[in-house]
């Protein structure tokens with residue numbers, strides 16, 4: 001290189017400045033080049049130095065210079081990208097923490113029973129005759145929900161191996177568990193046709209304008225309902241998909257919290273019986289969540305409210321909805337890590353589609369529970385009548401609280417009664433207590449919703465009551481896991497399959513003694529006749 005430089009000076013390149021004067025740059029060309037005669041230049045350039053022509057050496061030098069510049073540029077770009085990633089991480093503490101490692105699943109739900117819709121309605125002309133305003137929140141003052149769950153921890157939902165779930169049953173039990181814990185679906189996405197935009201690594205990022213357009217500027221006619229944390233609107237995206245838009249109340253701290261909790265709980269999990277969260281909108285202080293639209297009301301409306309004018313939900317429909325709900329909870333509790341405790345299982349949060357599939361919604365109160373945690377301590381939240389007693393009394397929360405709420409839901413669906421109904425005589429106000437009393441007094445058959453035109457068989461009724469009573473056991477430890485609940489309810493859905501199994505084993509877990517045990521003290525003095533468990537089935541479901 002030094003010899004080359006010397007040579008270039010010799011041949012009169014006034015504009016070529018020695019490298020010492022330029023730092024890392026090799027040479028500068030100046031207009032003097034034009035002054036040179038082209039002949040002598042050619043001759044000089046063709047001379048060889050060390051066997052290589054001068055022009056080749058110049059070419060190599062220029063090439064090396066370009067490579068050097070490119071190298072510097074790419075190192076600079078790499079550093080920039082790294083620092084931007086760190087910035088993003090920090091901002092995820094302000095907006096929902098969603099790990100890109102969250103897995104979207106899974107395989108088909110094999111145990112679904114696809115009854116035709118007509119099976120599910122006893123059509124009647126009764127209009128809504130009951131106001132379902134019963135929702136009383138415990139502590140839903142929307143002040144800070146202090147608990148020991150890290151507010152900013154990143155979350156990793158991953159599917160747990162079915163085999164690792166503690167097997168309280170034998171191997172056949174495990175096999176069934178596997179089938180009842182097989183989830184997810186390949187569903188057409190309501191986001192088809194929309195550009196995939198998200199800065200959370202999940203879902204679709206809607207602009208405020210997108211959602212204004214979808215909901216006719218959040219017009220009152222589009223309101224589906226109002227919950228504790230915001231108003232839900234029905235909307236239509238530009239691609240024609242119907243969505244439900246939850247506009248969180250404009251209180252930044254709480255909106256933020258609710259927003260993050262929902263996203264953490266269901267942002268990246270999919271299950272046929274969980275309402276699907278499609279995306280979000282973050283603009284200024286606005287926080288919105290966009291869900292798939294579920295088009296057939298909710299269980300509360302079907303049992304007590306507006307949907308009753310469309311007919312009475314049949315026993316089969318109720319079981320299908322409850323079974324779907326149980327499957328969703330089994331999934332949240334037993335198939336993903338960390339598990340999700342919903343904390344607000346109640347009939348208005350069980351949406352229903354037009355095939356009477358349940359879609360569990362409203363995860364605004366949900367809590368995540370890591371595998372090492374037996375419970376968390378948290379402010380008591382939930383809905384009066386559904387909250388497990390130990391949680392209400394101590395604030396200690398784990399998935400067994402959801403099991404209790406599910407038990408209340410079962411009783412509500414069987415009886416058509418509200419969990420707490422002050423319009424009834426004193427001994428009937430509390431549904432759970434009344435039910436225990438009725439079963440204890442051998443009056444189980446009288447608890448069935450009088451609106452049901454076709455009553456369930458005695459056997460089916462008792463099976464569901466037994467499951468419900470197990471779920472509302474005051475001792476949380478004795479409550480079944482949701483996967484066990486699923487299996488027990490599936491047995492009700494497929495009674496003949498169970499019949500064969502029962503005959504073979506000459507035993508059934510659904511016997512009257514179990515029901516008696518589950519009723520606890522209420523039943524100790526009032527025995528249920530064993531013969532009742534073998535009552536012939538008069539009403540085939």
Ligand SMILES: Nc1ncnc2c1ncn2[C@@H]1O[C@H](COP(=O)(O)OP(=O)(O)OP(=O)(O)O)[C@@H](O)[C@H]1O
Nearest residue numbers: 224225226227228232244291292293294298348362
């Ligand atoms: N994805 C959805 N599709 C159709 N309707 C929905 C959807 N999500 C919510 N809704 C309806 O919007 C209304 C308000 O729902 P939201 O979950 O906010 O409150 P809630 O469950 O009624 O009350 P709370 O907040 O007290 O639990 C309910 O009637 C619910 O059925």
